[in-house]
Amino acid sequence: MAKIVVALGGNAILSKDASAQAQRKAVEETVEQLVNFVENGDQLIITHGNGPQVGNLLLQQINSDSTENPAMPLDTCGAMTQGSIGYWFQNAMKEALAKRGINKDVMAIITQTIVDDDDPAFSNPSKPIGPFYKENQVAEIRAEHPDWNLMEDAGRGYRRVVPSPKPVEINEYSAIRTVVDAGIVPIVSGGGGIPVVRKDGKLVGKEAVIDKDFSASKIAQLVDADKLIILTSVGGVFYNFGKPDEVELHDVAVSEIEEHIANDEFAKGSMLPKVQAAVDFVNATGNPAVIGDLEDVKDIIKGTEGTIIHAVSETVKN
Numbered sequence: 008m009a010k011i012v013v014a015l016g017g018n019a020i021l022s023k024d025a026s027a028q029a030q031r032k033a034v035e036e037t038v039e040q041l042v043n044f045v046e047n048g049d050q051l052i053i054t055h056g057n058g059p060q061v062g063n064l065l066l067q068q069i070n071s072d073s074t075e076n077p078a079m080p081l082d083t084c085g086a087m088t089q090g091s092i093g094y095w096f097q098n099a100m101k102e103a104l105a106k107r108g109i110n111k112d113v114m115a116i117i118t119q120t121i122v123d124d125d126d127p128a129f130s131n132p133s134k135p136i137g138p139f140y141k142e143n144q145v146a147e148i149r150a151e152h153p154d155w156n157l158m159e160d161a162g163r164g165y166r167r168v169v170p171s172p173k174p175v176e177i178n179e180y181s182a183i184r185t186v187v188d189a190g191i192v193p194i195v196s197g198g199g200g201i202p203v204v205r206k207d208g209k210l211v212g213k214e215a216v217i218d219k220d221f222s223a224s225k226i227a228q229l230v231d232a233d234k235l236i237i238l239t240s241v242g243g244v245f246y247n248f249g250k251p252d253e254v255e256l257h258d259v260a261v262s263e264i265e266e267h268i269a270n271d272e273f274a275k276g277s278m279l280p281k282v283q284a285a286v287d288f289v290n291a292t293g294n295p296a297v298i299g300d301l302e303d304v305k306d307i308i309k310g311t312e313g314t315i316i317h318a319v320s321e322t323v324k325n
């Protein structure tokens with residue numbers, strides 16, 4: 008049995024239709040893929056993003072800044088998306104397991120991620136959230152929301168960006184470990200976890216969105232995972248992505264990916280955090296990380312799809 012942390016992108020849950028019904032359906036389709044791991048005998052730990060959802064939640068609140076019905080701060084919005092997405096996953100996963108005759112508990116855990124109050128990310132927003140805007144909408148949006156920062160997101164349009172500090176600790180780590188050891192399928196650290204700092208013995212929320220790829224890597228290291236799998240909407244990691252000479256990677260040594268990161272070759276806010284999170288995991292544990300398409304889970308389990316990032320020693324063995 009392998010212990011596997013699987014991270015799913017918020018864009019995989021919300022693509023075009025942002026209704027609760029459509030997102031629930033996307034989650035139901037997603038878990039049909041994830042049960043393959045459990046059927047394969049693996050202990051699964053699920054984590055997910057919330058970029059599109061938390062951005063939409065903020066937009067829904069724009070007109071509710073009255074004293075009677077105030078808008079919620081970003082950390083609380085993060086908690087709300089963790090709750091809603093966790094709720095969809097918990098029920099969908101339980102039902103999908105039952106359909107295959109597997110009686111296993113599934114449990115979403117409200118997770119807080121401790122960050123550093125002095126993280127430079129607080130003054131350098133980089134995490135894309137909410138919908139994609141066309142280039143010709145940008146001037147109007149900037150005029151309407153002068154406090155927003157906007158960034159181009161991997162050739163897909165412009166998005167609002169917010170601070171994204173790095174996870175330092177996972178507050179609920181020991182509870183997560185207990186749940187994992189009990190064989191329960193936990194859904195943890197949704198949206199990267201609610202960003203908090205410790206102040207005077209208390210946890211205080213910060214207005215930010217943590218990258219779930221970094222939290223997934225941290226959790227995978229803390230639970231001694233055998234593998235970290237980051238599932239997204241692309242078959243793997245490409246060099247020269249989107250250019251005529253793009254190349255998809257299948258097996259790659261961590262040192263090679265590190266060189267390409269150092270050369271600034273990966274898109275910030277999309278592929279860069281994934282490769283960085285994978286590299287951190289591989290370097291800390293010596294175990295492999297995989298980046299691949301949610302649709303390819305069966306082949307990722309077989310090792311025939313996705314980009315597998317190996318520790319150097321592993322690559323030398325091959």
Ligand SMILES: Nc1ncnc2c1ncn2[C@@H]1O[C@H](COP(=O)(O)OP(=O)(O)O)[C@@H](O)[C@H]1O
Pocket residue numbers: 015016017018019056058161238239240241243244245246247248272273274276277278
């Ligand atoms: N070098 C690259 N290789 C593969 N995909 C890339 C690369 N650079 C940018 N991308 C884009 O990054 C996307 C995945 O990032 P994103 O959508 O932010 O992930 P998430 O699934 O976590 O929401 C891919 O669908 C692709 O469009």
Ligand SMILES: NC(=O)OP(=O)(O)O
Pocket residue numbers: 015016017018055056057058059135197198199216217218219220
């Ligand atoms: N929080 C987070 O990383 O979300 P996405 O995966 O949706 O970008």
